Amino acid sequence: MDKIILLDLDGTVADWDAAMIRDLQRCLPIDYYPKIEIWMKEERRNRPEWVENLMSVIRNQVGWWFNLEPLDLGMHLFELIKSSRWDWEINVLTKGPATKPNAWMEKVQWCTKYLGTVPVTVCANKSLVYGRVLVDDYPPYMEQWLKYRPNGLGIMPAHFHNRGFKHPNVIRVNSEKDLPLVKRALDIAWVREDGEVLDLDSIW
Numbered sequence: 119m120d121k122i123i124l125l126d127l128d129g130t131v132a133d134w135d136a137a138m139i140r141d142l143q144r145c146l147p148i149d150y151y152p153k154i155e156i157w158m159k160e161e162r163r164n165r166p167e168w169v170e171n172l173m174s175v176i177r178n179q180v181g182w183w184f185n186l187e188p189l190d191l192g193m194h195l196f197e198l199i200k201s202s203r204w205d206w207e208i209n210v211l212t213k214g215p216a217t218k219p220n221a222w223m224e225k226v227q228w229c230t231k232y233l234g235t236v237p238v239t240v241c242a243n244k245s246l247v248y249g250r251v252l253v254d255d256y257p258p259y260m261e262q263w264l265k266y267r268p269n270g271l272g273i274m275p276a277h278f279h280n281r282g283f284k285h286p287n288v289i290r291v292n293s294e295k296d297l298p299l300v301k302r303a304l305d306i307a308w309v310r311e312d313g314e315v316l317d318l319d320s321i322w
Contacts, residue, residue, distance in 0.1 A: 120207045121308060123199055124249035124263075127212035127225055129256065130275050131192035131232070137185070141176045159278050177215065183224035188232050191275050191291065195253060196233065198297055204308040211247055213259070214240040251307050257283045264288075269316045271307040273300055287316055 128134040135158060142154045157165050165173075176182065199206055210229050214222040222240045229238045239247060244254070245262040252263050253273040257280050260272050264287055272288035274280055283290065289303050302321040310316055 121204070122207045122209055122249040123251040123253065123304075124209055124211040124244075124247060125196065125199075125233075125236070126252070126254035126256070126259070127210055127229070128186070129189075129277060130253055131189055131196060132186040132228060133189045134186060135277075136187060137182070138173060138176065141182075142172070145172060145176070174217070177221065178218055180220055181224070183218075183221045184227050184231075186228060189275070191293065192253075193232075194294055194297060195273065195275070195291065195300065198300060199253075199304070202301070202304060204304065206251075206304075206308070208236050209247075209249070210236055210238040211244055211249070211252070211254075212238070212240055213244060214242065216242070250310075251304065255280055260285070260288060269310065269314065271303055271316055271318075273303070286318070289318070289321075 125131065139154055139158060143151060146154070157169055196208075199208055210233065212225050214225070225240055226238045229236060241247060244252075244259050245266050249267070249270065251271045251273065252260060253275070254260050254263070255275045255277050260274060264270055264272060264285065270287060272285060274283065274288050274290045276290050276292040280290065289296070289300060291297070291300060299321055303318055306318065306321065307316065
């Protein structure tokens, strides 16, 4: 079986947060700017309903997903994987919003623009997709995926919303300084035999 790395899109290689903060600021008076920062750090269920509705309208604009800026750290991770001595098969794995059909198309267009010919899977449930490695910033998706792949490797770009997240199979990447650590973890993930327990102790 091919050795596949699954690469998340929003919050990993595409800057969803910056675009949302920018557009909320365009819609609201300056007095709301401090609240916007708080809303972005909160779980969806804790935000006021009208804020969620406004964010939904923003995300539904034609071109919104396609025009997300690339994230430097995520792109460095992508380039590290591409330049690996191992022949990893990279696949983008991104969740498609059920009520935003234009997002599905624009996510693929974004990947073509910034990632080239990398295959793209837009899905509703990431845990159903096979891979040996998952690069993803969102803890619930990472936990769901690892539940079915207990020997898989998780690589998590650091954000406020995943601060404090810990898992023995997951490396949280704060900056480019952590890339050598990621490289060593990828070496271990590649040589691991099918069914063999992933052991990252040697990289620390």
